[in-house]
Amino acid sequence: MVNRELLDAAEVLLLPEFLLLPDGPVRDHAVVVADGVFRAVGPAAEVVAAHRELDPVRLDGRLLMPGFVDAHHHLTQSFGKSLAFGEPSEIFRRIWVPLEGALTEENAYVAAKLAALEALRGGFTTVSEAGTRAPVDVGVVAAATQDAGIRCVLGRVCDGPDEEHLARWADSPLVHPSLAIPIPEAAPDGVLRDVSRLCAEAGAVFQIHVNEHLASVERSLEAHGRRPLEHLHEIGALGPQVLAAHATLLTPTEVRLLADTGAAISYNPVASGWKGNAVAPAELLSVLGVRFGLGTDGTRGDAFRLVDAAELAQRLGFGLSSGDSSCGGGWTWLEHATALGADAVGLGGFTGEIAVGRAADFLVVDLQVPELCPSWDLSWELVRLANRDQIAAVFVGGRLRLWRGWPIGWDGPELVAQAAKMAREVVERAPLRRIHPVSVEHRSRVSTGIGGRA
Amino acid sequence: MVNRELLDAAEVLLLPEFLLLPDGPVRDHAVVVADGVFRAVGPAAEVVAAHRELDPVRLDGRLLMPGFVDAHHHLTQSFGKSLAFGEPSEIFRRIWVPLEGALTEENAYVAAKLAALEALRGGFTTVSEAGTRAPVDVGVVAAATQDAGIRCVLGRVCDGPDEEHLARWADSPLVHPSLAIPIPEAAPDGVLRDVSRLCAEAGAVFQIHVNEHLASVERSLEAHGRRPLEHLHEIGALGPQVLAAHATLLTPTEVRLLADTGAAISYNPVASGWKGNAVAPAELLSVLGVRFGLGTDGTRGDAFRLVDAAELAQRLGFGLSSGDSSCGGGWTWLEHATALGADAVGLGGFTGEIAVGRAADFLVVDLQVPELCPSWDLSWELVRLANRDQIAAVFVGGRLRLWRGWPIGWDGPELVAQAAKMAREVVERAPLRRIHPVSVEHRSRVSTGIGGRA
Numbered sequence: 059m060v061n062r063e064l065l066d067a068a069e070v071l072l073l074p075e076f077l078l079l080p081d082g083p084v085r086d087h088a089v090v091v092a093d094g095v096f097r098a099v100g101p102a103a104e105v106v107a108a109h110r111e112l113d114p115v116r117l118d119g120r121l122l123m124p125g126f127v128d129a130h131h132h133l134t135q136s137f138g139k140s141l142a143f144g145e146p147s148e149i150f151r152r153i154w155v156p157l158e159g160a161l162t163e164e165n166a167y168v169a170a171k172l173a174a175l176e177a178l179r180g181g182f183t184t185v186s187e188a189g190t191r192a193p194v195d196v197g198v199v200a201a202a203t204q205d206a207g208i209r210c211v212l213g214r215v216c217d218g219p220d221e222e223h224l225a226r227w228a229d230s231p232l233v234h235p236s237l238a239i240p241i242p243e244a245a246p247d248g249v250l251r252d253v254s255r256l257c258a259e260a261g262a263v264f265q266i267h268v269n270e271h272l273a274s275v276e277r278s279l280e281a282h283g284r285r286p287l288e289h290l291h292e293i294g295a296l297g298p299q300v301l302a303a304h305a306t307l308l309t310p311t312e313v314r315l316l317a318d319t320g321a322a323i324s325y326n327p328v329a330s331g332w333k334g335n336a337v338a339p340a341e342l343l344s345v346l347g348v349r350f351g352l353g354t355d356g357t358r359g360d361a362f363r364l365v366d367a368a369e370l371a372q373r374l375g376f377g378l379s380s381g382d383s384s385c386g387g388g389w390t391w392l393e394h395a396t397a398l399g400a401d402a403v404g405l406g407g408f409t410g411e412i413a414v415g416r417a418a419d420f421l422v423v424d425l426q427v428p429e430l431c432p433s434w435d436l437s438w439e440l441v442r443l444a445n446r447d448q449i450a451a452v453f454v455g456g457r458l459r460l461w462r463g464w465p466i467g468w469d470g471p472e473l474v475a476q477a478a479k480m481a482r483e484v485v486e487r488a489p490l491r492r493i494h495p496v497s498v499e500h501r502s503r504v505s506t507g508i509g510g511r512a
Numbered sequence: 513m514v515n516r517e518l519l520d521a522a523e524v525l526l527l528p529e530f531l532l533l534p535d536g537p538v539r540d541h542a543v544v545v546a547d548g549v550f551r552a553v554g555p556a557a558e559v560v561a562a563h564r565e566l567d568p569v570r571l572d573g574r575l576l577m578p579g580f581v582d583a584h585h586h587l588t589q590s591f592g593k594s595l596a597f598g599e600p601s602e603i604f605r606r607i608w609v610p611l612e613g614a615l616t617e618e619n620a621y622v623a624a625k626l627a628a629l630e631a632l633r634g635g636f637t638t639v640s641e642a643g644t645r646a647p648v649d650v651g652v653v654a655a656a657t658q659d660a661g662i663r664c665v666l667g668r669v670c671d672g673p674d675e676e677h678l679a680r681w682a683d684s685p686l687v688h689p690s691l692a693i694p695i696p697e698a699a700p701d702g703v704l705r706d707v708s709r710l711c712a713e714a715g716a717v718f719q720i721h722v723n724e725h726l727a728s729v730e731r732s733l734e735a736h737g738r739r740p741l742e743h744l745h746e747i748g749a750l751g752p753q754v755l756a757a758h759a760t761l762l763t764p765t766e767v768r769l770l771a772d773t774g775a776a777i778s779y780n781p782v783a784s785g786w787k788g789n790a791v792a793p794a795e796l797l798s799v800l801g802v803r804f805g806l807g808t809d810g811t812r813g814d815a816f817r818l819v820d821a822a823e824l825a826q827r828l829g830f831g832l833s834s835g836d837s838s839c840g841g842g843w844t845w846l847e848h849a850t851a852l853g854a855d856a857v858g859l860g861g862f863t864g865e866i867a868v869g870r871a872a873d874f875l876v877v878d879l880q881v882p883e884l885c886p887s888w889d890l891s892w893e894l895v896r897l898a899n900r901d902q903i904a905a906v907f908v909g910g911r912l913r914l915w916r917g918w919p920i921g922w923d924g925p926e927l928v929a930q931a932a933k934m935a936r937e938v939v940e941r942a943p944l945r946r947i948h949p950v951s952v953e954h955r956s957r958v959s960t961g962i963g964g965r966a
Contacts, residue, residue, distance in 0.1 A: 082952035140889040143896065144838030176882045331824040332896070336832060358897055359883070363817065367824065370785040374828045378790060384598030387951045428630045429813070431928045432935035435594040435950040442597065442786070443812055447901035447917070463901070474885045481886035496889035497841045498536035 064115045065422075065451055066458040066466065068092065071112040073102055075425065076436060078123035080397060080411055082389070083436045088114065089122065091418040094231065094456035099414050119426040121436070124410055125183025125419040125452065126361035127399030130303045130324035130353025133170040133199055133210075134158055134190040137481035142333065144500075145493055147271040149333055150240075152491040154191070160488035161192040165480060170199045172477045174206035175470055176359030179463050180446050182208065183419035183454045184410075186324070186353070186403040188265050188303060189213035189238030196223065200233045205468065207459035209419060211403045213238035213265040218249055219256035231455055234405065236301075238265040241274065242286050247293040254295040263301045263322075263404035266290070269312065270304035272335045287312045296321050301402060303353065304329070306336040313339070316348045322402035324353035325394065327371035328364060332357055337375040340368065341386050344394065351399030352391070362444045365391040369441055388438030418456035424448040518569045519876075519905055520912040520920065522546065525566040527556055529879065530890060532577035534851060534865055536843070537890045542568065543576065545872040548685065548910035553868050573880040575890070578864055579637025579873040579906065580815035581853030584757045584778035584807025587624040587653055587664075588612055588644040591935035596787065598954075599947055601725040603787055604694075606945040608645070614942035615646040619934060624653045626931045628660035629924055630813030633917050634900050636662065637873035637908045638864075640778070640807070640857040642719050642757060643667035643692030650677065654687045659922065661913035663873060665857045667692035667719040672703055673710035685909055688859065690755075692719040695728065696740050701747040708749040717755045717776075717858040720744070723766065724758035726789045741766045750775050755856060757807065758783070760790040767793070770802045776856035778807035779848065781825035782818060786811055791829040794822065795840050798848065805853030806845070816898045819845040823895055842892030872910035878902040 064070070069092040077087040077099075088105035090098035090112065098105050106114055138157050142149050161169065170190075177185050187210055190199055196214045203210035213236040214223045220237055227233040237253050239245045245253070250266075257264035268286040269275055278286045287305065290296045298320035305316070305323040316323065325340040343350055352368050354360075368391040377385040394402075400410025409417040425433065429443045452460035464470045494500050518524070523546040531541040531553075542559035544552035544566065552559050560568055592611050596603045615623065624644075631639050641664055644653055650668045657664035667690040668677045674691055681687040691707050693699045699707070704720075711718035722740040723729055732740045741759065744750045752774035759770070759777040770777065779794040797804055806822050808814075822845040831839040848856075854864025863871040879887065883897045906914035918924045948954050 082955070137886060139886060140893050140897070143889060143892050144841060146835070146837045172882055172885065179882065328824075330832070331827045333837065334832065337828060360899070363820075366817075370782075370821065370824065371828055373785045374791060374825055378784070378788065381600070383600045383787065384948070387598060387954055389951055389955050426925065426928060428626055428633065428924070428928050428931075431626065431932045432591060432593060432939075433932075434939075435597060435952070438597045438951045439594050443594070445814070445900060447899070470882070471880065474880060474882050477882075478885045478887075485886075485888075494838070497843055497892045498889070500841055501536065501843050 060115065060117060062461050069112060071105065071109050071114045072117055072122060073114045074117040074120050074122035074422070076121040077412060078121060083121065089412060091456050094418055096412060096414055096416050096418050099412055117422060119424065120450065121423040121425055122412065123421050123423060124396040124412055125421055125454065126181045126395050127351055127403060127410055128177055128182045128185040128354050129301065129351025129399050129402050130326055130355050131173065131177070131185045131187055132190070132356040133173040133185065133187050133202070134161060134166045134192050135356045136169045136173040137477070137484050141485070141490065141492065144497070145333065147333060147335055148273055156489045157484070158190055158192040160484050161194060163194045163198045165484055166190060166192045166194045167198040167202045168473065168477050168480055170202035171206050171473055173356065173359065174203050174208045175465065175473060178206065178208055178452050178460045180359040181361035181421055181449050181452065182359065183452065184209040184211065184400065184403065184405065186211040186265070186301065187213050189215035189240065191215060191240070200227065200230065204230065204232050207454050207457065207465070208232070209409065209454055210234065211236050211263060211405065215240060216253060217245065219252045221256065224260045224262050236263040236265055236404065241267050242289055243277065250290065250295045251293050254297065254299060258297055258299040262299065264299050265301045265303065267303040268305055269307040270334060272307065275307050285309065285312065287315055291315050291319065303355070304334070304338065306330055306334055306338045308339060313343065313346065313348070316343065317346050320349065322349035322351070324402065325350045325368060326353040326355045327367040328357040329355035330371060331367065337371045339376060341372045341376060341390065344386065344390055349398065349402050350394055351402035352395045360446055361395060362440070362446055365395050365441045388441040391441050392437055418453055420453050421449050422451040424450055514569065514571060516915050523566065525559065525563050525568045526571055526576060527568045528571040528574050528576035528876070530575040531866060532575060537575065543866060545910050548872055550866060550868055550870050550872050553866055571876060573878065574904065575877040575879055576866065577875050577877060578850040578866055579875055579908065580635045580849050581805055581857060581864055582631055582636045582639040582808050583755065583805025583853050583856050584780055584809050585627065585631070585639045585641055586644070586810040587627040587639065587641050587656070588615060588620045588646050589810045590623045590627040591931070591938050595939070595944065595946065598951070599787065601787060601789055602727055610943045611938070612644055612646040614938050615648060617648045617652045619938055620644060620646045620648045621652040621656045622927065622931050622934055624656035625660050625927055627810065627813065628657050628662045629919065629927060632660065632662055632906050632914045634813040635815035635875055635903050635906070636813065637906065638663040638665065638854065638857065638859065640665040640719070640755065641667050643669035643694065645669060645694070654681065654684065658684065658686050661908050661911065661919070662686070663863065663908055664688065665690050665717060665859065669694060670707060671699065673706045675710065678714045678716050690717040690719055690858065695721050696743055697728070697731065704744065704749045705747050708751065708753060712751055712753040716753065718753050719755045719757065721757040722759055723761045724788060726761065729761050739763065739766065741769055745769050745773065757809070758788070758792065760784055760788055760792045762793060767797065767800065767802070770797065771800050774803065776803035776805070778856065779804045779822060780807040780809045781821040782811040783809035784825060785821065791825045793830060795826045795830060795844065798840065798844055803852065803856050804848055805856035806849045814900055815849060816894070816900055819849050819895045822848070842895040845895050846891055872907055874907050875903050876905040878904055
């Protein structure tokens with residue numbers, strides 16, 4: 059076993075059994091981490107020879123790989139969790155907006171920190187926060203993610219070009235500002251265009267939800283004669299600065315629009331499963347060069363299960379009917395969850411890869427488990443077989459943040475206990491409207507159906 | 513933290529925070545485990561009062577729930593693993609049969625024990641083994657599962673009514689014999705009928721793969737003018753003793769046949785995703801009263817991810833298009849993975865439930881993790897959010913078999929190391945035929961495709 063203290067150093071030379079580079083896993087490679095970045099990456103002998111001052115830390119039986127990027131999250135919704143299970147589409151109207159509306163600043167801080175802890179435990183080193191609708195300063199979300207130690211693309215919901223937010227985080231190494239308008243319907247066309255253009259000028263990401271539910275697509279058709287993505291394009295709001303959440307309901311024309319404008323989307327397969335109307339045609343988008351990352355949408359902060367779901371949803375949604383047995387060959391989903399996810403959230407070239415100069419956002423993953431024995435195809439095994447319990451260590455910005463699932467330097471279990479208590483108070487006063495009761499109660503009502511087991 | 517030694521006793525009274533009963537989770541309940549079974553189950557005060565001689569073991573923050581039943585496994589295929597990823601349908605012809613054919617008895621023992629260890633780590637306390645095609649005495653598979661400590665419905669591939677196998681395991685509390693013919697094409701009609709009828713008379717399960725791939729359905733149509741399930745029915749081989757693997761390609765007539773004959777199937781959603789041609793209409797089958805369990809088919813020995821996939825595959829395959837947002841409400845998949853799975857593999861009333869007299873096959877699951885905080889709907893959270901790393905303890909037949917993912921009384925890591933080495937030797941000499949190279953190599957060949965990222 060590796061000594062945790064050896065990893066938690068200002069400068070460290072790591073010799074993992076495998077290193078996951080952009081083209082795949084390699085043996086006999088080493089990295090040097092210092093000042094928050096990878097200072098060296100290369101063949102072990104060369105790296106060791108060039109850094110005689112450092113004692114190499116061997117990570118036998120372990121993989122060093124990029125941390126995952128969650129391209130779509132709502133950090134302050136974490137008190138809701140299973141309250142949304144089984145609810146029909148557009149849950150934001152009945153659950154999320156009322157829930158966020160009931161949050162105090164302290165509540166929002168705890169909720170966001172809980173979500174950040176889950177994300178880190180699940181292997182994410184970056185989350186893209188789509189913008190809280192809680193009536194709080196977005197600074198509490200920034201504080202929560204910084205205190206938890208996760209990198210955050212911090213969307214702020216705005217009603218106009220918010221230059222202040224974009225300038226506010228220059229001194230925060232883990233916070234990357236972004237502007238957000240929840241859905242196209244939420245702002246006049248001019249505001250949508252101006253906010254999107256400001257983001258383009260400032261090098262920030264403009265976050266918006268589009269083409270997720272049939273109801274909203276049809277409202278857009280009724281209001282504008284155009285579908286949401288078509289409408290954003292028509293008013294001049296679509297471009298490479300856009301990070302459009304979901305985009306599950308795409309016409310061939312809209313696929314073409316994404317490819318031609320360079321806009322990015324978040325492919326959120328678990329969200330499709332839990333509350334969507336469709337699955338984004340992600341394998342097609344990948345082949346056509348449409349930019350996208352993978353997002354949880356706050357469903358489940360587990361990166362390995364997210365890449366697994368990303369592949370499974372393509373197989374079930376598209377591959378079964380076309381006889382496509384591989385649907386991206388595993389690596390497609392790893393790439394879109396790491397380097398290409400970083401690109402989608404505006405951090406391309408900054409994180410998402412093990413490469414010199416990139417932020418040292420990475421995982422140390424145990425390989426000596428029954429599930430990966432024997433190993434024939436490590437990349438694909440990470441997609442289908444790996445589990446968060448194999449994540450020994452999570453580093454963000456070169457610092458050890460999690461060890462064996464629990465944080466370094468702050469009290470994870472205490473936060474969980476605090477959140478459990480606080481969530482009940484919040485939900486009690488929030489004007490939520492659920493269509494169904496929770497499942498145990500619902501079951502007792504329907505168990506007289508056909509076959510006795512509806 | 514609970515002391516492991518307290519759990520590993522001949523007779524023990526357990527007071528978990530939640531107990532998962534057939535109708536859902538309850539608080540303030542206790543169980544007494546003795547002689548391999550639940551001797552008492554009920555309100556905590558009553559159980560404690562009736563067992564003054566026992567010191568109650570409190571399991572605060574923990575759930576006690578039935579162990580999962582894997583209704584379809586191929587234990588001796590565990591050396592293949594990712595070699596089958598992305599391969600087109602009917603992989604058994606090119607990978608599994610040649611691989612199993614190359615196994616010695618020692619190889620088969622190690623492969624089966626590795627699979628059993630994975631299954632236990634993933635929360636399964638029973639596996640239904642569909643019958644190895646390795647040229648070995650099936651006793652080595654029995655030995656492996658017994659030594660690992662998992663309950664096994666042990667299929668033996670036979671070429672006629674094999675009364676000897678059905679009688680051989682009377683003294684083995686963890687082995688439940690079953691007869692198997694891999695596919696209808698593998699035996700004459702008379703043999704299929706006679707083997708199936710012997711199973712019916714002996715109270716054993718007859719295992720066979722049906723209606724999994726389009727190719728085999730069409731071969732059956734060509735040979736008999738009937739689809740595989742129709743053919744089994746026609747020749748008198750279909751009945752409640754049948755456990756038919758997959759049955760993904762079902763006509764409405766075949767759905768009706770299953771319901772009318774009482775035959776059971778294994779619903780194997782991960783196998784559909786990885787190498788199937790379709791997803792079984794499991795929610796429909798459940799409502800119509802068709803008997804089924806959930807199976808891994810050896811894909812991934814993780815029960816929580818199996819129930820998650822079971823729900824997700826129904827949502828993506830059926831619920832999205834019909835606007836069914838709940839697809840079984842979570843509990844459906846828990847039931848089919850426990851009590852109804854036990855029924856499907858011929859162990860109904862014997863395991864799969866926390867009830868007096870049932871085999872004490874159960875899990876102790878940590879609930880105090882960020883992912884289950886706050887908890888609003890525990891049953892459904894188990895389906896969508898729970899992870900194998902929450903399984904603190906696995907009991908089979910009243911004995912503690914796994915603690916924190918590793919076995920009690922034998923050396924798990926040593927087995928893993930042995931299997932890793934042995935698997936390479938076996939695969940080297942087995943005449944496997946893969947259509948594609950492994951993904952890293954494949955990727956380097958195709959990366960010049962459209963968009964540079966095929």
